[in-house]
Amino acid sequence: MSSDSLIEIKNLSVEFQTDDGQVKAVKNISFSIPRGKTMGLVGESGSGKSVSSLAIMRLIPNPPGKITSGEILFDGQDLLKLSEPQMRKIRGNRISMIFQEPMTSLNPVFTIGDQICETLMLHRGMDKKAALAKVVELLDQVGIPNPAQRVNSYPHEMSGGQRQRVMIAMAIACEPDLLIADEPTTALDVTIQKQILELLAKLQKEYNMSVLFITHDLGVIADIADQVVVMYRGDIVEQGRTLDIFQQPQHPYTKGLLACRPSLDKNPLRLPTVSDFMTEEGKEKNFDVESIKQVKASRPVQEEKNPVLLEVFELEKHFPTKKGIFGNVQEWLKAVDNVSFKVRKGRTLGLVGESGCGKTTLGRSLLRLIEPTAGQVLYNGTDVTSLDRKAMRQMRRKMQIIFQDPYASLNPRMTVGSAIMEPMIIHGIGESKDERMEKAGELMDKVGLSRIMLNRYPHEFSGGQRQRICIARALAVSPEFIVCDESVSALDVSIQAQILNLLLDLQEELDLTYIFISHDLAVVKFISDEVAVMYGGKILEMNDALGIYENPQHDYTKKLLSAIPKGL
Amino acid sequence: MSQSQKPPARRNSLWWDALRHLRRQPLAMVSLGVILFYVGLALLCSAGVIFTDYALVDHNRPYQEPSWENWLGTDIFGRDVLARAAHGSITSLSVGFVGTGLALVIGTLLGALAGYFGGRTDDLVVWFYTTVDTIPYILLVVSLAFIMGPSLQTLYLAIGLTFWVSHCRIVRAEFLKHRERDYVQGALAVGASHWRRIFIHILPNIFHLILINFSLVFVTAVKSEVILSFLGLGVEPGVPSWGMMINDARLELPRGVWWGLAAATGFMFFLILAFNLFNDALREALDPKRSRV
Numbered sequence: 015m016s017s018d019s020l021i022e023i024k025n026l027s028v029e030f031q032t033d034d035g036q037v038k039a040v041k042n043i044s045f046s047i048p049r050g051k052t053m054g055l056v057g058e059s060g061s062g063k064s065v066s067s068l069a070i071m072r073l074i075p076n077p078p079g080k081i082t083s084g085e086i087l088f089d090g091q092d093l094l095k096l097s098e099p100q101m102r103k104i105r106g107n108r109i110s111m112i113f114q115e116p117m118t119s120l121n122p123v124f125t126i127g128d129q130i131c132e133t134l135m136l137h138r139g140m141d142k143k144a145a146l147a148k149v150v151e152l153l154d155q156v157g158i159p160n161p162a163q164r165v166n167s168y169p170h171e172m173s174g175g176q177r178q179r180v181m182i183a184m185a186i187a188c189e190p191d192l193l194i195a196d197e198p199t200t201a202l203d204v205t206i207q208k209q210i211l212e213l214l215a216k217l218q219k220e221y222n223m224s225v226l227f228i229t230h231d232l233g234v235i236a237d238i239a240d241q242v243v244v245m246y247r248g249d250i251v252e253q254g255r256t257l258d259i260f261q262q263p264q265h266p267y268t269k270g271l272l273a274c275r276p277s278l279d280k281n282p283l284r285l286p287t288v289s290d291f292m293t294e295e296g297k298e299k300n301f302d303v304e305s306i307k308q309v310k311a312s313r314p315v316q317e318e319k320n321p322v323l324l325e326v327f328e329l330e331k332h333f334p335t336k337k338g339i340f341g342n343v344q345e346w347l348k349a350v351d352n353v354s355f356k357v358r359k360g361r362t363l364g365l366v367g368e369s370g371c372g373k374t375t376l377g378r379s380l381l382r383l384i385e386p387t388a389g390q391v392l393y394n395g396t397d398v399t400s401l402d403r404k405a406m407r408q409m410r411r412k413m414q415i416i417f418q419d420p421y422a423s424l425n426p427r428m429t430v431g432s433a434i435m436e437p438m439i440i441h442g443i444g445e446s447k448d449e450r451m452e453k454a455g456e457l458m459d460k461v462g463l464s465r466i467m468l469n470r471y472p473h474e475f476s477g478g479q480r481q482r483i484c485i486a487r488a489l490a491v492s493p494e495f496i497v498c499d500e501s502v503s504a505l506d507v508s509i510q511a512q513i514l515n516l517l518l519d520l521q522e523e524l525d526l527t528y529i530f531i532s533h534d535l536a537v538v539k540f541i542s543d544e545v546a547v548m549y550g551g552k553i554l555e556m557n558d559a560l561g562i563y564e565n566p567q568h569d570y571t572k573k574l575l576s577a578i579p580k581g582l
Numbered sequence: 583m584s585q586s587q588k589p590p591a592r593r594n595s596l597w598w599d600a601l602r603h604l605r606r607q608p609l610a611m612v613s614l615g616v617i618l619f620y621v622g623l624a625l626l627c628s629a630g631v632i633f634t635d636y637a638l639v640d641h642n643r644p645y646q647e648p649s650w651e652n653w654l655g656t657d658i659f660g661r662d663v664l665a666r667a668a669h670g671s672i673t674s675l676s677v678g679f680v681g682t683g684l685a686l687v688i689g690t691l692l693g694a695l696a697g698y699f700g701g702r703t704d705d706l707v708v709w710f711y712t713t714v715d716t717i718p719y720i721l722l723v724v725s726l727a728f729i730m731g732p733s734l735q736t737l738y739l740a741i742g743l744t745f746w747v748s749h750c751r752i753v754r755a756e757f758l759k760h761r762e763r764d765y766v767q768g769a770l771a772v773g774a775s776h777w778r779r780i781f782i783h784i785l786p787n788i789f790h791l792i793l794i795n796f797s798l799v800f801v802t803a804v805k806s807e808v809i810l811s812f813l814g815l816g817v818e819p820g821v822p823s824w825g826m827m828i829n830d831a832r833l834e835l836p837r838g839v840w841w842g843l844a845a846a847t848g849f850m851f852f853l854i855l856a857f858n859l860f861n862d863a864l865r866e867a868l869d870p871k872r873s874r875v
Contacts, residue, residue, distance in 0.1 A: 383771060406773075407773040407775075410771060411773070414772070415768070415771045417764045417767070418764075419764060423768045424765055436769070436774070436782075437772035440772060440773045440774055440775075484768075487772070488772075491772065
C-alpha cells in the first residue's frame with residue numbers, strides 16, 4: 015500500500031437481509047483516505063455512505079447486515095480480520111466517530127465530563143483526576159465557554175451546537191488518526207453549522223488527523239473536503255480532488271447533483287434535475303445546459319393581477335412557559351411577536367429563519383391550526399381569526415398547508431386515494447365516489463404520479479412521491495393560498511429540485527399564492543418573490559427576493575447569508 | 583375510468599404485513615389454532631351438537647374414575663366431567679369476550695375523549711379512572727353480585743366496569759401523542775371535524791394497541807371468572823364453570839378424586855397459554871419498530 019494513505023478500502027461489499035431478500039447496500043467499492051486530509055463522502059439517502067463508514071468501524075449490525083467481501087486496510091492492517099477485542103482498542107481510540115444527532119448520541123443521565131472521561135480512562139488508562147483536567151482542556155479547545163464549570167453540565171443544559179462540540183471533544187480525546195463525521199452539521203442551523211465546520215477544520219490541522227466527512231450537502235463538502243467520493247445506489251460513481259469534481263464533473267449523476275442545488279449566486283427560472291442528466295439506468299443524457307441558464311426575471315407587482323390576498327396585522331402567539339401553583343401563567347414565550355405583512359395574489363412570500371424563530375408557529379396560526387393569541391389575519395378582507403367553526407371550515411377550502419415531513423403528514427392507515435378524496439368528501443365536492451375518484455386521478459396526473467397508485471398506502475412511496483401526494487391532497491379543494499411549511503427540507507436535493515419545479519408550475523397554472531417557510535436561504539431565494547427574515551418571533555426585514563440577498567439591511571440577515579456554505 | 587386495473591400483487595398494509603409475519607411463526611399459528619378450537623368447542627356445545635349430556639344426573643355413578651365411557655370420570659352427581667369442562671368454556675369465553683369488549687369500549691371512548699380534547703375533559707376522565715382504580719375490583723364485584731345476584735350478566739358488568747382503567751390510560755396517552763402529529767393537523771387543515779379526526783384518523787392508527795390490549799384483558803377476564811366462580815360470586819350454581827369445578831375439588835381431593843380439578847385447570851391452562859403466546863406474537867407482528875426493511 016502507499017504510505018500516504020491511512021485507510022485503503024478495497025472491493026468492499028455489504029449486504030442486508032430483508033423480508034424481500036438480499037439488498038446490496040454497498041457494491042464492491044474501493045477508495046483510500048490520505049493521511050492528514052479531509053475526505054468528503056457525498057450521496058443522497060440510500061446511497062450507502064453511512065453503511066460504508068460503519069463498515070470501517072465494524073459497526074454493521076449483524077444480522078441483518080453482512081460484509082460479504084473486501085478489505086479495509088488501516089495502516090496496512092486489515093480491520094475486517096481483527097478480533098472483537100482488538101477492534102475495541104481501535105474504536106474510539108485510533109478511529110472515532112461523531113454522529114448527526116447530538117441530542118441522542120450523548121447519554122442524558124451522565125454529565126458531559128463523565129462521558130468524555132470514560133473514553134480517556136478506558137483507552138489512555140488515565141485516572142479520574144488527570145482525565146478531568148484533560149477534559150477541561152478539550153472543552154476549551156472545542157470552544158465551550160467556561161469549560162471548568164461546564165464539565166459538570168448535563169447534555170440537556172446545552173444547546174444543539176454545544177452538544178455537537180462536546181461530541182467532537184469526545185471524539186478527539188484520544189487523538190485519533192481518523193475521525194469519521196457522519197452528517198455532523200445536518201441537524202444544526204446554518205450559523206452553527208459554519209462554526210462547527212470551522213472547528214473541525216482547525217482541529218484537523220492541529221491534530222493532523224484524517225477526516226472522513228459524510229454528507230448529502232455539496233455546499234458543505236466544498237468548504238471542508240480536499241477530496242470527494244460521490245456515491246449513488248451503493249456504487250462510487252466518481253472520486254477525485256474537490257476542485258476537479260466541482261468544476262469538471264464527469265459522471266452524469268454528479269453533474270445533475272451539482273446543477274439541481276439552488277444557490278445564492280444563481281437565479282435560474284427552473285431547477286434542472288438529476289433525471290435531466292441521467293436515465294434511470296445511469297446512462298448519460300444529452301442535456302442542454304444552456305436551457306437552464308435562463309434567468310428568472312423578478313416579477314413586478316401588477317395591481318389588477320396581484321391584489322392583496324392576505325393581510326396579517328399585529329399577529330401574536332404566546333405559549334405559557336411557567337405556571338404558578340394556582341395555574342396562573344407567570345412567564346410567556348412569545349413565539350410570534352407582533353408580526354404584520356401582506357401577501358399578494360399569485361405571488362410567493364418566503365419566510366426564512368433558524369430553528370425556534372417562530373416561522374412554523376406563524377404559518378400554522380394563519381390557518382388557525384394553532385389559535386393565535388392576538389392580531390388579525392385578513393383573507394380577502396375577512397378576518398380569519400374571528401370566524402366560527404362552520405365559517406372556518408368553509409375558509410379551509412381556500413387556505414391549505416403542505417407540511418415538512420411527508421412521512422408524518424399522511425395517515426399511514428389511509429390509502430392515497432382516500433387521503434386525496436377526504437377533503438372533497440368534507441367539503442361536498444363531487445357527486446359520487448366515482449366522480450371524486452376521477453378527480454383524485456386527475457390530481458395524481460397533475461403532480462406527476464400515476465393514478466394506478468391511488469389504492470396504495472403511503473409507506474409504499476418514496477419521500478418525494480409522498481410530498482407529491484401531500485400536494486395533490488392540498489389541491490383537492492382547489493385552494494387559492496397554500497402555506498408550504500419546510501415542504502422540501504426533508505427531501506434529497508435531486509428530489510427537492512423536482513418538487514420546487516412542481517410548485518412553480520402549479521402556481522403558474524392555478525394562480526396560487528404561497529407562503530414558503532424554510533431555513534434554507536437558497537431555496538427561499540429560488541422560489542420567492544418577496545422574502546421576510548424572522549428572528550425571535552419578529553420579522554426583522556422584508557424585501558423582494560433579489561433585494562434581500564444583494565442588499566441585506568439587518569445584521570442578522572448579513573450573518574445568515576455569510577454562514578451559507580458557498581459550494582465553490 | 584381505470585383507477586384500479588391491477589391491484590398490487592402483494593397487499594402492503596400494516597395488517598397484511600403483520601398477518602404474513604404471524605403466519606411464519608409456528609407457535610403463533612398453533613396458539614391461534616388452540617384458541618379457535620376453544621371457540622369452536624364453545625359454539626358446538628352451546629348449539630347442543632356435542633356433549634349434550636353435561637347436565638345428565640346419574641346418582642348410581644358418582645365419582646367414577648376416568649374410563650372409556652367417561653374419559654375424565656364423573657362428579658358427585660355422576661355427570662361426565664369432560665362434558666362439564668367443555669361446557670365451562672362457554673362461560674369462560676363469553677365472559678372473556680363480552681367483559682373484555684365492554685371494558686375496551688369504555689376505556690377507548692373515555693381515553694380518546696380525554697387525550698384528544700385535553701383540558702377539563704381530560705381532568706375529569708383522569709379523576710374518574712383514578713377513583714375507579716382505587717376500588718379493589720373484588721369489592722366492586724361483590725357489591726354488584728349482591729345487588730344483581732350471581733349470574734353471567736353480573737360477571738360481564740363486573741369485568742367490563744373494572745378492567746377498562748389500564749386500557750383507558752394507554753388510549754389517552756396515544757391520543758395525546760397522535761393529536762399533535764402532522765397527519766392529524768393536516769386533517770384539521772382540510773376541515774375535518776373532531777369526530778372525523780378521532781374516529782377516522784387517530785383510532786385506526788392505534789387500533790393495533792387495542793387489539794393487543796384485548797388479548798391481555800381477555801386472559802385476565804377469563805382468570806377472574808374462574809376466581810369469582812370459585813368464591814361463589816360468579817355464575818349461578820348448576821351452570822358449568824371451571825371455577826365451580828375447582829371449588830368442588832376442595833371437597834373431592836381429600837377423597838382422592840383428582841379428575842375434576844385436573845379437567846378444569848387443564849382446560850384453563852391451555853386456553854390461557856395459547857392466548858398469552860398469541861398475544862406475544864401479535865405484539866411483535868404489530869410492532870412498528872420491528873424491522874421490515
